[in-house]
Amino acid sequence: MATVYLHIGAPKTATSSLQAMLAAHHDDLLAAGILYPATCRHGDAHHVLVADLIDKYQANPMPDIWYGDFPRGQAWSRLRAELAAAGPTVHTAIVSSELFFGQSINIERMLGDIQAALAGHDVRVLMYLRRQDQLYASFYNQDVKGARQWPGSAYEFYETHQIFQRDYDQVVDMWGAAFGHANLRVRPFEPAQWPGGDMVKDFCQVTGLPPLRAVGAEPNDGLGANQLYIKRCLNHMGYDKADNDRVVGLLLNLCKESPLKSVRYVNMGCYGRLRERWTRTNQRLGAVVGDGGNFFQAPVPEPAAVPEYALDRALLGDFLQRLLAAGLGGHLGSLRGLFARAALLVIAEQGLWDAVSGSDRVTFESWV
Template sequence: MAKLFLHIGFAKTGTTSIQNDMVKNFDALLEQGILYPSDPRAPFMHKVQHLPLVAAIPNHTVHNLPPEKKATLDRAYNSLHSHLSKYSFNTLVLSSEFFGSPQLGVKELQWIKDQFKDFEICVIAYIRRQDQHFLSGYQENIKNGRQEPLDMGAYVTSPVLKFGARLEPWREVFGDEKVIVRPFSPKNWPDGELFLDFLEVIGGSADGLALSKPRNEGLDYRVVDIFRRLNAKKPSQGISAFRAWWKPSYFPSTLAKQKMQLSYETVEEMRDYFLPDNERALRSTDISAGDFFPAVNKDQQELIAPSSPDQDLLLHIISKLADEKRNRKPRKIAKKVSQNGLLWKILKRGK
């Protein structure tokens, strides 16, 4: 019986990077007997992931699909099985962080299981310590236009961060021994590489495979604050493009990058709050809740937002935009800023 590894995320754990590497190494993996279906035109595929397979679950709605994919959801599973018949393999891998949605319960998961009766199914879930997950989610929301400052207590009401509870229906349907839980932590990965860890789980070899550079790496906390201040002023299309055109190379090499972090006191509160649920999440592993979410240095200070935007940083970013010779729009923005200080005024007044 062929084995199916169903990679369910969770979100903020490098899922897109894994998917990109699976697609990038399609031929080399198939030589090992590992198939990652990756035809972007197929009804079961959206970009590099299998999101339509989640959207096709009865009475479950997913809003992240283009109209042309929504129109073919009734063929998602049939097209997948037809696609599989073209290949010889012993291991199938399907991946979408939307499989890990808290809205999916036992009934929906049993339906998924029934679609793959000819496979031995194993579920893979990566979990990330809650303080990092919390800040990463906030930063993603800022990139998408959020304008409110971080609510430090919002983690208490977030079901997304309770991994033990989220894993429970999967364990009920597929069995404890079939749900593989891995920490999103480089210290637990071979050579500190996430994809190598994933390959180890699915029984693959890295020989002859190419690894992609990490995607969606965290921004400096001051840059996050600049974006939020822009969002708060409901900027014009041109100012919105300022966020869209951001590149890591725009950050000055002379300035030490500092990712967002919570204070020692807040981290300790979160560790205590999530301890029972983390023990529940990790019960089928050899990793303790204390190792998964360790204590931080008592001197750790909060890095969420400066009291006012960093003017030198802002001017450096504007100059980088102005240097973009292949795109006239950033230069126009920079020219407008240099003439009347519009962007600086927006940032200065942003709350």
């Protein structure tokens, strides 16, 4: 039976690009005896496999946007059927979803279901780990920007999101206990540790794939500081997840700003405590799956070396004026009320009473 590689993430480690590449090369890979299953995918990734486990073992089922037209509850049976139908010519299968990595609630039972579904196959688990400060900053930004529509602070995000409930070494131990530590492939998301600085080469070498070329995936840049704040205000208002791409596209047109790179969303004391914890974790991780040193070559930077998250009041004022002009010009469509409510929240929270006149505030109110 085929060896199955479970590529479980972590999030923000180019998973979407790898999934797009594997889906685009499906036929070529199959001709080489490598299956990237197609019948249990919605889009390029195998998120529906994890979504079905979440539906089964966690209180809040995944929104329909994760499924599209895919029927709930059928992902694992479809995977088993596709693996069985592939026959002896297929020696390797790759299943990829970063949602695997982020689960902690009832994860032991989830792992039991995965073991049962893949019984008879050699299973190898591949995870790429991004340095924790980078993951925290990038993932928070993405959850505010994306369809999850996170409305809260970075403090709340870290304390409540499942992905931060276990340290990296604990995640490694958990998956190793389920599938054997010898079957784990744990790689740093750090170009200095990839062959030629190329992650695709690293992925192909680890999984035994023939050399592949990356394909043009949609860019997944984060938001700028002020865009992020405005999107949080929009998320506070609440709207259909299916409209999220439209909302983001309109926001990017109304507020021009470069994406955030290195940033510290929390105060120096909180970051310092997190840094100590992450540093200890990386030392333990290096001892377990590395060469005995730190898992990452570059250390987590000191708090003072990371720019603090800050807003630009002038840019927020410019956004309000652009929004007003767009609304008066009929360019906001069905999203006018949503953006007007968010604009009033921006004005109130940031004290931008001088950025728009009283009559303009009345105009925003009339759109609500």
